[in-house]
Amino acid sequence: MRGATGRQIGLVLPILFAVAFPSTLVEAQAMGEELFRSTCAACHTTNTDRLVGPGLEGVEDRRDREWLLSVIMEPDRLIAEGDTIANRLLAEYLVPMPNLGTTRAQAESVLDFITDASGALSVNTTVLSDAPITEDQVFFGMALFQGNTRLVGGGPTCNGCHEVINDAVIGGGILARELTTVFSRLGAPGVRAIIANPPFPIMQQAYRDKPITEEEVDALVAFLERADAEQGLHRPRAYGIKLFTAGLVGSMILLVLYSVIWSGRKRASVNQDIFSRQVRST
Template sequence: MNLKTLWRTLVAGAALALVFSLDMGSAQAAGGDQKFNSVCAGCHSIGGGKRVGPDLKGVTDRRSEAWLLKFIKSSQAMINAGDPDAVKVFNEYNKTPMPDMAQFSDADIKDILEYIKGGGGGPAPAMAPATPADIKLGGELFQGIVRLKNGGAACNSCHHVTNDAVIGGGVLAKDLTEVFTRVGGTGVGAILGKPPFPVMEAAYKDAPITPEESRALVGFLQDVDKKRAMQTPKDYGNQLVLGGVGMFAVLMGLYSFAWRRRKPGPVNQAIFDRQVKSQ
């Protein structure tokens, strides 16, 4: 093989490789779309604002690829190692840990980053505002007064909200009173569509929440958040016991006062005595 043919082979090879990699590039971005929407979208938007985690629009400009690969695989390892940027976002998000994405290879994560760089699918369309009927239904679904259509567990078996219309809820998961402020309506909707938290995901895997139910629940949580300042706190602690004992003492006092002139014997004792005497 002379030098000229070697050169030609190399050029052709490089061109082929380039075409091939470009082609792979678009195929990868398509895969990134699916991975992002099934794993990340519950917590992150691309240009739709904060959810559980930061809006990822422009993150590929803010951070290096090496940093992103490391962070996405295990943000906690990076935070524990004291990486200043990782510690900073962690603190900004009230120390909410992002789950490790150990299931993804570098190539998978690069697919996802490619999708993020492309702007994702754009922000999700805004939901129609909830009607009073939606809010009422949402409250009933939250407490299990109305069953979820596909038989999923009522939210208050794990979550609590501070609202006078709701009798206490579970403490397994976060209080949702202010979740609307924290993650927004689209964020709550995304979480209900595909819960990014293992415990909650397991609860609805075979019992998905329908879009109508999601709309009602989002409306209810927005309402709870708006009215939170007007609600009585539900955590009475031992005030309830002390209050009970105190009220009992007060009532006993009132009863004895009201009955202070009561007759020492039975009411018909006088009649009985008279009867006995007349005989």
């Protein structure tokens, strides 16, 4: 009896709640969609296309809802605890899903959005062009990366937080990951999605209201692709022999200059003249 009433109340309450406050439901849906577009879409689609992570169409059919909520809130904990599915996914996708500090309410609403959006309205913010990259793009991307050219939106340079090992680039920041091999790791769609729509809180904050233009994203992706392809050719900053040679040549030039300037100097001691005169006069 008690159990049945409990269940009835459990069923009736949310319905009453929804009737009394329909706007909260709508808000939750909007929150889920907003969160998906701003954060998850960099790495996931709501269809079956793989991006950085798996396509999420039908994910609720293949997994337990509690497990999905955990992976959305604390993917790092699942992996650390040795969860079989999470570790299998990691082995397949190579990058771990980051812990984005998602709350339970956010996780619930984003999961509902994914379920609704599956198939029908598919969110895939990544537009891939198959146009080959040009040298101009690579150079433009490099200039943007290290701040020789400012981003149109006024966002900070990538170099401030990231480093890429490339002879032509000044050493970068170490706040965030080094990006030399990011292209091999995430592929073009992943890199593009992350730059166009950063899912990481620090980077997201840095580019809030300072969007990176389509053309800039293309150039940065082109530069990162090139840096990755050429990584074997570029050494981590070693000025060694060049600096030594420059120093040696410089000091030789100075020595020659000094000997020219001082060619009229006295060669023996002053006393020598007096001494010679004395010797002659005796």
